[in-house]
Amino acid sequence: MELSKNYIPTDVENKWYAHWLAAGYFNSTPDHRESYTVVMPPPNVTGILHMGHCLNNSIQDILVRRARMMGKNACWIPGTDHASIATEAKVVAMLRERGITKSSLTREAFLAYAWEWKEKYGGIILQQLKKLGCSLDWKRTSFTMDPDYYQSVIAVFIDLHQKGHIYRGKRMINWDVRAKTALSDEEVIYKEVQSKLFYLNYLIELPENAEPTFITIATVRPETILGDAAICVHPDDERYKHLHGKFAFVPLINRKIPIIADDYVAIDFGTGALKVTPAHDMNDYVLGQKYQLDIIDTMNDDGTMSEASQLFIGIDRLEVRKQIIPKLEAAGHLLKIEEYTNQVGFSERTDAMVEPRLSLQWWVSMKKLSEPALLAVMEDEIHFHPAKFKNLYRHWMENIKDWCISRQLWWGHRIPAYYAPDGRFAVAASIEEALKQLSTPENPLTIIDIKQDEDCLDTWFSSWLWPFEVFKGLSQPDNLNLNYYYPTKTLVTAPEIIFFWVARMIMAGYEYQGTKPFSDVYFTGIVRDKQGKKMSKSLGNSPDLLGLIDKYGADAVRFGIMISSPAGNDLLFDESSLEQGRNFNNKLWNALKLMKMWEARTAESNSNLDEQAFAINWFENRLATVQLEVNFLMEQFRLSEALKIIYSLVWDDFCSWYLEWIKPGFEQPIDKGLYKKTVSFFEQLMQLLHPFMPFITEEIYHLMNEQKDDLCVKQNGPITKIDDTITASGELLKKVISALRDARNKNQLKPKESIDLHIQTSQENDYKAIEAILMKQVNAKGVHYTNEAIANS
């Protein structure tokens, strides 16, 4: 059989992935073995494969394949997340292109479009993962809105409500006026913007006939004055002491508001006087609660001014900000305008300027739930890798805030709350049940009278159940799969979602299964480009991953991304590392070609048996040493380092040194025993490398020898005991051999003459290896070495 000059990955990869699927290697069923379960962080159904997924899933595949080769029952679960906000935004955009507005549709009609969209585009990313070689158990593919999953989410809501952890409350939230939805704090991005600070005069209420006097406040949001409920000054501020308890008038609408004193106000900022707008500012709301101020909500859910604002009704608040200034100026209220740089929140999803807004939302009280989850990590029941994230986690968990779980969206799990016409509500699994709770003999109701809450649940309120719900942990409690595969072993995810997701999964695990959801969490870095910028679609610096796989091969992509990916550190992606991966593929390919040449001419015996025994012994030890090191590194999730030493073992020790050493003279036969031994080394190398580069290793493994089993599921044999007399690394031997070659090239080396070689080594045992080289290369009679590490022949 003729082997191509260079390794060509595409066909090989397609062939083997199809073969593995057909053989069912990735499917798992509970048995007597130890399980190794990994649940894939479900990508958004809308997603396509990018570098982050590639890194993340390569790591998981490496862990899973390795576990499988160690004889464990490996189970890796794929799936997707319905991603309510992101998906709904895409569907709305798709409808807009067709000239349909969401508001013109009924909820049912909109959801029909959304499902249609999901069936068509959702899950593209799962197909792309196959290209990467991911050994996922496809039969177990889950979706956070599968019927059973959906019911479990609803059941959790009802359960937490019954336990008193879920409550309904008017709270200040971040409001996205474009998506008309509440955002969690984490979904708000603060940006520095150039704003204007307006100084406005408020008339103070004085006895009749007195000279009018004013108090000046500073604001960047002049439109909110229409919702002012008070003016606040610092109690110790001498300038305003005479005004405590007095009243002032809101400009333009002349509403009378009190002047209050509270030490929240900074004396040295602006004028030292603060206008208090409880409905539209987080801190003002707190002040409002404290002093029982009126709450005047001047904004509609789309960002336009409401009836309560009295003026500018129906106009967008940003437009009002412009329009109100001339009016204030005309009325003599504008003192001055200053340029001002401040931080303003924007919606992560729609980039709309976020408005703090008072709203009736559903909340989860987190204090109780977080306690076992904090302990689990602090007491190393769950291990974080790298451990530095423990501190971050503790800090957040100790200061945890309640979780706003309602979203004003249709795509998602609809909140199971039902309202009676009089405003009473019931939380129930069905409208019939709600009716039972709400209907009383004094107040009989029918189904038509009650209405379900229009809102959906936060996406994370479903994905926090992921590790057990993929095994139907709640919908079919105590089932065989759950009991066998749960708790899962390792979660691989990005540190960005440690609070969104990781912390909450831990809470849900303890709350609903009584155990941790996983034993180890491996945090990957963030993928950045060469300049260190985070890769993202919006920046346009994310390379086309499928294109890269086509160009270099999946193995090379996996190699490239893993070799530059130290645990917990960000990864600076550079295409040159993919080239390195491709070159490595080719090196392996050429080693195979060499073996194939030898295979054609093996012979029974050879005179240099001692030397061969030494070479074999030496490489056996190198191999075993590296195998042990790899075990050690993998246990600590130092995958990048493990790959590096395997790379070096293959290239430097096996190819550059061992193969050169045993290489027979030109067109000479190779000893049969030596050849067999070498094949076995090569196979072991393929096995060691397989989790990292599954395709080429499988291909070589089969081309080298007729194999009954596939490498993909071949179990690692026990590591042979290391003979501690020979440990010299290929690097050292290379130095020796190159010194010899150098001497020979310069014709310095002649029989019976001596040469000085200055080789330094820390291992006395290395001298034995050096001695052997010298015996072979120069037929030295013996080697003399001293403590000063000078070898003489």
Added chain:
RNA sequence: GGGAGCAUAGCUCAGCUGGUUUAGAGCAUCUGCCUUACAAGCAGAGGGUCCGCGGUUCGAACCCGUGUGCUCCCACCA
């Protein structure tokens, strides 16, 4: 404003408990080679104030203090 982390070759990083390290690797660079597995290769070379300063120690890239620079997380001042 509160917290965490980082700083070692041009780049990305190892260097674990202070001592065999005259500080290493990969990539990049330069030089010479198309030598019968491999130019996607081989052989070699150059490249460092281990961020600055001070301290502990027989001995510091490593421990302590301090300064500087960078990154991230949290909060966010009208």
